[in-house]
Amino acid sequence: MNPFRVAVAVAIKDLRSEWRTRELVPALAQFIVLALLIANFGFQIDARDAPQIVPGVLWLALVFAGLVAFGRTFSAEREQASLEAMMLTPASPIAIFAGKAVAATALLILCEAVLVPALSLFFGTALDPGVVFAVLLATVGMAALGCLFAALVARVRARELLLPLLTLPLWIPFIIAGGQAVQAALGLPGNYDEAVGLLIDFDILFVVLTSLAARYVLDE
Amino acid sequence: MSVVVANRLTHWFGHDMALDSVDLVVDAGEHMAVLGDNGAGKTTLLRVLATALRPTSGTVEIAGLNAFREKRRLRHYLGYVGHTLGLYPALTAAENLEFFCDLQGVDRARVDGVLDIVGLRGDAHRRAGQLSRGMQQRLAIARAVLHEPRLLILDEPDASLGADAADLLATVMRNRTVVLATHDHSLANRLCPRTLNLRHGRSVGTATRLHVVK
């Protein structure tokens, strides 16, 4: 059972479960609708301002959606018991963690695939591949961190408070660099390449760190 | 040869002492029952033996290895059915088992055989969440023996099984070393020549059955 196969098996299992129960998708859909409503009624957006405000709305929605999506990867009680059963197999904890993170990321990307075009459609900002690329890059790093801390707080009381408290400070660099990248891609002043470079650096750093830490968080 | 040697196992959950200096020795091929009321510490003890929980103090040796230091090496050796079953309700019985085959690194072809043993072959394609509690229990037992472990640790496996519990368990326990926790004294009698009694986390003695009860 090489780690890659294990990770793939875990990811497929999670996605299959989600497909059959469809618990997460409605919650994420809510955030999409929320983002669109707030953007429209909460701000005065016209074609001129849109590139300035829409990125902020986008990241706001993604952060909340991310907290929900990653929070659920480890939270259910039965999930904890199943996790214990998985940890008693020879499968590597890193592979199990990676599988769950990949599944949660896939779900979040699905959400983004609706949100980004929707924002573009409703507010007239360009649907730039640069925007899409930046969002995907940021999602990777945010997923690694979000899943690690979701696993951490799953065993702890007050997890609804602790998950955002612990995760948001670690997401700030991604929000800053990602926000800049999206703004630059939409034509505002800013260095897109630098921002994307930073995102890649952060991704590498935090994917490595979370992989190292997974073992300590998942085991008893 | 002793398969399980537990020495002065003590475990605290915060201020509560769940296990108090419990000693335990199980020899190869032996079937041992752990008896005790609710809260006596049976589940805690079994979780420690299954290396799912590290005790506050004390040591566990399994097959001569330090159980916690060599956890990875012992995975193939151990099978565990816990108090909470940890099945995936949205997946079918067969899919649950296939998934664990992948994690255990064993051939998926084993799934059919194992379903036969626990009598779930006909329900292989029903979702685990729709199975009765007894069938879920059997599925959990099936999962525990997928990788043919030499040591089986079962926490109240009979809780939801019906009248044929003893037969099913006897089949599964054959040729394995087993530690089994249960409330059911007569079941323990039938299946396990030795019992360990727990009370308030403390071992109050082991007993060996003198006669075989039919």
Place this chain on the structure above:
Amino acid sequence: MNRYRTWAALAVALMLGAGAAIYYAPTDYLQGVVQKIFYLHVSSAIAAYGCFAVVLVGSLVYLRNESAAADRFARSGAVVGVVFTTITLVMGSLWAKPIWGSFWTWDARLTSTLVLWIIYAGYLLVRRMADPGRQAARLAAVVGIFGFIDVPIVHFSVTWWRTQHPRPVVVNDALPPQMLATFLFTLACTLVLAAVLIGIRYRIETLLDARLRAIEPAPIVSAAPEAEPTA
């Protein structure tokens, strides 16, 4: 306990000395008396980082070999560090208002100090909310390590962000020799205070740990053997 009293007295005396030094330090031309907050504010910030370095080391050592002492150091460092971070934030706000006109600004230093506070408040919460003992120690250690690494990254990110959107925020960090001397002296005293506080806290944590594990009197178990051969 005598040893702790002595050190505590020394630390207090040093802080009083630092207070005197600050009082007699030259007043800044531009900012006036308010500038004197700077001595304690920056010292406090540095002391806080020092405490969190203790948390980092303690956490790494704990994850490596589960040493209870390392865990206690981490715990103590976190408590003292959060206190110093709070002081830093409060003093920073008090300083900002007369100088910049608002209590807060999202520049790199303030933002990363706030993030620091949030992360280690999270550390303390995790310790409290997890199963006490091994689990709390292990999970908190992960938080402590990630937190420590994150703060410079946040600082860097905000600085970088500012270069994309330059704003005229003037912070004059140049110090004439007399002020520098005062600052270094205050810094030294604050670090001593932090070290003493960590030491005292460590002692408290040791005692708390011992009490947690105190053996309760065993419940009465009948002397006669319960186990009889079942026939």
